[in-house]
Amino acid sequence: MSTQQSDIPAGAGDAFGTAQPDVLPNGPGAAAILAAGIGSLALGIFAFAGDASPAILRAFNFWSATGPLSGVTSTAVFVWLVAWYWLARSWAGRSVSLVLVNVAAFAMLIAGLLLTFPPFMDLLQGK
Amino acid sequence: MEITFRDLMTVVHGMGFGALFMLAFSGAIGVIYATTVTGARWQPGSRDSGMFRFYLVSMAALAWLTVISGSYVVYPWYRAVPPPGTTDLAGYPQRLLLSNPLTxxxxxxxxxxxxxxxxFAPIAMTxxxxxxIKYGPQLARSRQLRSAVLAFTVVAFIAxxxxxxxxxxxxxxxxVRGGADIVLLRGK
Incomplete structure (x- = not known):
């Protein structure tokens, strides 16, 4: 992701009563947004993979009472948090192209949603 | 007036956490939309900002409580497997639904x-x-950040x-029924 000038201009106010720099780079916000997209896509991919493969379904059975849902969701949350941590470290103090980040994050969010929709899962598997 | 333990937990999950979270969307979407429309002119006071920050953190917490209670408390009761030979499936909701093509x-x-x-909702709302919290009033000056949070909030609302x-x-x-009976009120 290329760096660019932040779209947050200098001189922003301090409504929280805490000392803040004039300009906050958008990197931390972009990291949170893109990580949310990655976590959403991971959730969709894991849900779809569990539906398509009995072996993967069994592998996601982390806690038998909840079944494969336990593995699908906890692994997706783990991916989301790791992605957020890594992106936040990489983009700390930087400004990135938020247009690209938003498009990528929203595309991953929609793809993740579709991959959890049972008729769409069946369509992809030719059922 | 009594309720079973599982009924009570289902109510806590659905009405206590889920419905409250759902209701909160109207306020969140309203404020986020207002910041999008007014843009740089949106300059909330410190009290307003603090309140909205608390509001969003509460929403995220409610979202997590909803999915965790649903997945790890109620869902195991829903998907419970009946012993062989069970004919009354009332205590096994998943099997009850699957036993009839119409349900x-x-x-x-x-x-x-x-x-x-x-x-998707707790991830998005977090x-x-x-x-x-990170950008506060500076968010008013970043259309792209505002667009992202509004889009994710709307999708979380739909989800x-x-x-x-x-x-x-x-x-x-x-x-989902069963467990100990909890007497809420005794009749005369």
């Missing part, structure tokens, strides 16, 4: 989608709360609506 879709489509789609609606229907056709 099987409530599980195959309803629960199969609900159990996953609900998890991000939204973080961005608002919550899907999960909540199916949850209500599922609990109507195959309620």
């Amino acid at each position: 099987a879709g409530w599980h195959d489509l309803g629960m199969e989608w609900k159990e996953h789609v609900a998890w 991000m939204v709360a973080y961005v608002f 919550t609506g899907v999960a909540g609606a199916f949850g209500a229907f599922l609990n109507k056709y195959a309620p």
Whole structure:
């Protein structure tokens, strides 16, 4: 992701009563947004993979009472948090192209949603 | 007036956490939309900002409580496997739904989608709360950040609506019941 000038201009106010720099780079916000997209896509991919493969379904059975849902969701949350941590470290103090980040994050969010929709899962598997 | 323990936990999950979270969307979307429309002119006072920050953190917490209680408290009761030879499936909601072709879709489509789609909401709302806390009033000057949080909030609202609606229907056709009876009020 290329760096660019932040779209947050200098001189922003301090409504929280805490000392803040004039300009906050958008990197931390972009990291949170893109990580949310990655976590959403991971959730969709894991849900779809569990539906398509009995072996993967069994592998996601982390806690038998909840079944494969336990593995699908906890692994997706783990991916989301790791992605957020890594992106936040990489983009700390930087400004990135938020247009690209938003498009990528929203595309991953929609793809993740579709991959959890049972008729769409069946369509992809030719059922 | 009594209620079973499982009924009570289902109510706590659906009405206590889920419905409250769902109701909170109207305020969140309203404020986020207002910042989008007014742009750089949006300059909330410190009290307003603090209140909205608390509001979003509460929403994210409610979202997590909803999915965790649903997945790890109520869902195991829903998907419980009856012993061989069981004919009364009232205590086994998933099996009860699947036993009839006219109700099987409530599980195959309803629960199969609900159990996953609900998890988009806490991820999205945690991000939204973080961005608002991180940027505060500076958010008014960043259209791209505002667009992202608004889009994720709207999708989280839709995901919550899907999960909540199916949850209500599922609990109507195959309620999660059982456990100890809790007497709330004794009749005269």
